Amino acid sequence: MTAIDASYDLAVIGGGPAGVATVLAARARQPHWRLLWCRGPEPVGRGFLPAYGGNSLVHRLNVPVERMGLDAEAPVDFFDWLRSEHPGREVVPGQFVPRRWFGEYLEARVQASDSATCFGAVRTLRKHDDVWRIDLGDGGAEGHAAAAKTARRVALCLGMPAGLPMAHAPTHWIADPWAWWRALPAQGVPVGDAETVLVVGSGLTAVDMVLGLRERGFRGRIRVVSPGGRWSQAHAPAAPLAPDVREALDDALDEAATARQVLGVLREFAARHPWRAVIDALRADTNARWAGLAPDEQRRVLRHAFGVWNRHRHRMAPDVCAALDADAALSLESGRIGVDGEGRILKRDRFGETVLDVALALDCRGPGFRAALAGDSLLARLVRDGVLEAHPLGTGVRTPADPSLTVIGAARFGERFETSAVPELRQQAVEVVRRWVVSGR
Known part of the structure; x- marks a missing residue:
């Protein structure tokens, strides 16, 4: 193994909040460990997922600020950090703050973690004796050209799975709305007010796209279509059950x-x-x-x-819900969207099938749990290579049998139902580090 770097004590693979929570948990409980963090390809790895790296203040978290800390022993850490580092923002408990502020918090916490950082896609993960070999694609460690690393332990923190692409999609179909949003110029959008925008899905990403379009000055018609034809509910005070x-x-x-x-x-x-x-x-x-x-x-x-x-x-801020309800040029419709062999966008509902004439279609159908193990994702490759075992539902993977390998977050969906929100991510990170410490593995 002299051709590659000496082993790290822990390699964390994944650049989102789950990865950050794991790095912080390991650093707090095992400060002597050598940590390697494979954050993923640029620019996503540097931006802590597109949803937390944008430039818009209207894209807001759907959880109150005091519940978004990534330290399981200090869950108000995000709130405390904002009050300490940005007192001018005058944050108060119960506030739903911009997503970009959460991205700033993630970056600040990582800068203090003292971990080696890699950017680039992980191609393969294989165990040789008691050491995991991580082969990287484009990128490598900052300041180094090495394309492979080794570690005694590996935490897979891969985030939400991408959905399957829409077959025969036309050129104005946007498969990755966050990547599209981040690539936009600082002002304006590439559609005029006389045109119609279609948003496919009515979840939280759809909400952010609608709000962003309006913030950028688009005043044309926006049609939001989803099978249920409803937004997420709004947060409201609710006393605990007796x-x-x-x-x-x-x-x-x-x-x-x-x-x-x-x-x-x-x-x-x-x-x-x-x-x-x-x-x-x-x-x-x-x-x-x-x-x-x-x-x-x-x-x-x-x-x-x-x-x-x-x-x-998964509720949204009350004032966000009110803004959607007050938008006269915004319609929320029930139906299913498809694309035929000629690239025409079709809406199917109880009245039949209609061809939609839109200038832009944003695919906001949400994470592809049902397609998590399809395609060429790292998770799918690890299952095919026998490193991981698929859960029978096909939505994620089982807990690995090898105690030196762990999976944290959305990739466990199926084995767990609640596994992607911040409280679950920070608790999973702490539990696995504690297990490694107790077992000595």
Whole structure:
């Protein structure tokens, strides 16, 4: 192994919040470890995902500022950092701050972590004896030309999986809206007010694209189309469930063995109590409830209830919701969007099929969990190489059998249901570092 660098104690692969949380957890608990951080290809690796590296203040987090810290032992760290480093921003608890401020926080925390940083795509990951070899594509360590590294332990923090591309998509179809947004000039957008923009999907990325278009001065028609035809719900104050109600909810869920029964319990309690409090009461137990369902029932949840759950679980700032409702040139429609063999964009709904004449189409259908192991992603390659084992749902992977390899975040979806929000990311990072320390591996 003399041809490549000496081993690091830990290699973290992935440039988003999960990677940052893992670097911070390792540095706090094992300060003597040599850390290697493979942040991914530029410019994404330097920007901590496009959603956190933009130049717009209207693109805001959908979680209050005091809950976004990446240190499991100091979850208000992001709020404290803003108050300390940017007092002029006058941040207060409960505020939904711009995403770019979170990106600044990530960068500040990483600069203080003292880890070697690589930019470039990881091509292969293989274990030789007790050492993992990481082969890199374009990039390498900053200041070095090495294309391979070795480490005793590896944490895969790969972020949200990309969706499948739309076959036969025309040239005005934007498959990656965040990359498109970041490449725009400082002012304006490439469509006129007399033209129509189509936004495919109505999740949080769609919300950001709509707000961004309006901020840039576009006043034309925006048509948002999704199967459910609804935005995410808005945050609102909700007192926690009373202890006796929470106990009754837990007892009812303990008796529910099918997806239909679980949803029936939730609907019953949401009809009699504030629905936000009901959903929030499930947060700590969601993964255990999910694991208790049989695989066929898990598939039913994903097929029939995943969109409804996301709209209620992942809420947006109230004033953002109000701005969307007040936009007279914005329509939210139910339907499914497709592209035919001639590149025409089609909308299918209960009334039939319609060809849409739009100047721009932004694909905001969200992460491709159902396609997570398709294509040539690193996750898919590691499954094909036998390094990782696919979860039966095909939405992610199982926890690796090798204790020196771990997976953190969205790639565990399927094995876990709640796995991509900041509280889960920071807790997973701490748990794995503690396990390594206790086991001595």
